[in-house]
Amino acid sequence: MRNLFVSAAFVAMSLFGLSAQAAEPIEAGKQYTELSSPVPVAKPGKIEVVELFWYGCPHCYQFEPTLNPWVEKLPEDVYFHRIPAMFGGVWDVHGQLFITLDTMGVEHRVHTAVFEAIHKEGKKLATPEEMAEFLAGQGVDKDAFLKTYNSFGVKGQVALAKKLGMAYQISGVPTMVVNGKYRFDVGSAGGPQQALDVADQLIAKERAAK
Template sequence: MRNLILSAVFATAGLIGGLAQAAEPEAGKQYVELSNPVPVSKPGKIEVVELFWYGCPHCYQFEPTITPWAKKLPDDVNFVRVPAMFGGVWNVHGQLFIALEAMGVEAKVHDAVFAAIHKEGKKLADEDEMADFLADQGVDKEAFLKTFNSFGVKSQMEKDKKLAMAYQITGVPTMVVNGKYRFDLGTAGGPEQTLKLADFLIEKERAAR
């Protein structure tokens, strides 16, 4: 009887150990390791990129999870949002985001833009509609229109398009850690698991220094 109990204990311990070992994320399963790493924007820091689109419902649903997480990241981690631009309204919304960043007001109106599209049914698909909406949020209308159509914003759009191509993304939301590891809600297993995976890869990069 004692031997049976011990066998059961060892079997259970072995099963738990096996599950714990299997739980560690693996390249090719929960994430993809890019064959050509992409340079980070701030050398010396571990970069976490979220590629998103204002019109994406999954990105909107991910916001309440990723935003508080990003605010608590340590000083050696640089969190960056990059708009994915696959043409059409994707590009217009990407231009909107970049213009808001250039004006230094993106953090102030980011949630409002998402809510306008997904809760209020606004398209925000042309610059006049955007300018009118942003004016209600306290953003100077003329300053926005000038920035939206500026050379600097259009140049940044081209850079972000090339960045998304280098990351080889096919949809959003997608995350990339340190220009090396790409994953999304589907491969990671959900919003919370996505951020746990990000934490794992951040620590992996930190340990490799």
């Protein structure tokens, strides 16, 4: 019984320590970087949170189970969206895949399946034809996908995503940006949950500044 009590006390102290750590104020230059030139947001009037990611990134894949429940609970004044990081090669191919799915309005339905195809099933998804074949099994029309993938509109969005990645001055993923002003990643924040704690504090900072 004594051992159970000691264990319970240890767990309680551990949880308290985690709470205290999460509540610790953040500082520019430590947990996050303040951009010298703010980047315009997609929806003025809302507090924007961007995640820059790559479907082929294992850290992005591991971040998903922590990130998604947080996104679902964001308040109405916060706008979250993903932007694919474009560093050339297959990064650009997968980025165009994401933008195509988003343009078609099916990204929310197949986003997790794409991640799992790459990281659990060993699929490369390195060509539009391979993507179309896989997505057909997810209920996405092959011809419609290929037509959209090669469309002028999608190519324009790819160019915009590249410009935004450069404006945010990212060097890796997953990286988050709050309101076009503050950039941080899972590593600099201290872990997946800590990254969301940083995001919460920066959201509160922007809300208080309105």
